[in-house]
Amino acid sequence: MGASPWIVSDELWGRIEPLLPRRERRFRYPGRRPVPDREVLCGILFVLRTGIQWEHLPQELGFGSGMTCWRRLRDWNEAGVWQRLHEVLLAELNAAARLDWSRAVVDSSHVRASKGGSNTGPSPVDRGQPGSKHHLVTDGHGTPLAVILTGGNRNDVTQLLPLIDAIPATRGRRGHPRRKPDSLFADRGYDHDIYRDQVRARRIAPAIARRGTRHGTGPGTYRWVVERTFAWLHGFKRLRIRWERRADIHEAFLKLACCLITLRQINSLC
Known part of the structure; x- marks a missing residue:
């Protein structure tokens, strides 16, 4: 065993x-x-x-x-332990050429916040009950690059640029640290031309689904990796429901879980 x-x-x-x-x-x-x-x-x-x-x-x-x-x-x-640990692990994956910088994928997931607290809000998908959102960006393999916690009523697109900017400068390869993917994939919830322009201004090609397109087509053929990563995150039972009134404690669990998933990716190299 x-x-x-x-x-x-x-x-x-x-x-x-x-x-x-x-x-x-x-x-x-x-x-x-x-x-x-x-x-x-x-x-x-x-x-x-x-x-x-x-x-x-x-x-x-x-x-x-x-x-x-x-x-x-x-x-x-x-003290920033979880953030620095995540950066260490990402650098190991990058050194092994196992981070897919050709594209990144963003999405969000709602969790109920049973005790309320900061960074919560009435959820439009849970009859107005208090909730929070996990906003996540992964590389093309589904390795978590950054995660943000907001209230459940925050629009997904408002966290698009903060997620991109939260990707840490990742060492491990010769030259300057890498922190920007070549392209960014997102679903219809991020369909705003003003944000496409701001993504392009960061020298990243936006691949954001247009409203009215069928789920799982076009860019959707690549977005499944972030949905799988959310399944991995919520495999940690403490993240399925937010029990903490303090946002920093729930964020600490989120970041630690991202570290454990990244470590799992490193172990898959063996």
């Missing part, structure tokens, strides 16, 4: 440990010894994969309390 999916593998830990902020030791009043970072990360992965509430995290597995894991997730997100 394979290891439990919340166990932090040596390959993941070897990449993330150098990125974690160092905590200062208190010599005069040291207090209780903190739970090791690797065990806490196991607890965070347990919550991400199972969707369990923080207060129900089983401490007998050695993760520490749910509040300990929550605080560490918050602090690491504020």
Whole structure:
């Protein structure tokens, strides 16, 4: 049998440990010894994969309390750990020539926000219930390049340019870092000529479906990769429903899940 999916593998830990902020030791009043970072990360992965509430995290597995894991997730997100980890992993894929820069694909997915909070809004697809949207851009293979969280009532096209601009400068190959695809594929929800012009201004060829075209035709033959990546993202049960009132905590889970999907792509090279 394979290891439990919340166990932090040596390959993941070897990449993330150098990125974690160092905590200062208190010599005069040291207090209780903190739970090791690797065990806490196991607890965070347990919550991400199972969707369990923080207060129900089983401490007998050695993760520490749910509040300990929550605080560490918050602090690491504020320190930019997940963003830097994602950039490290993308650089590895780029060095292996496994990022498809010939095209990028954008789309969004709605999730219910059961407790409300920031970056939520009445969803037009869920009878006005509070919800959020995951906006995602992938490369031509479906590797996540950037993700943005907004309220459920935000129009998809408003996040088109922010998604493009959020693609990190990716090293790994000779020359300048790469951060722009050659072309950009999107569905009919992004059909606005003003945005096509702004995409072209970034020296990216827009391949955006026109209203009235049948789904799965034309550019749609290439857009399926982003739908598959959303299926991968929502395979992490904590991302199927937004339980966090704080947007930064849900974003931290989103970015961590993107890192795990990217690591999976690296492992497929072996």
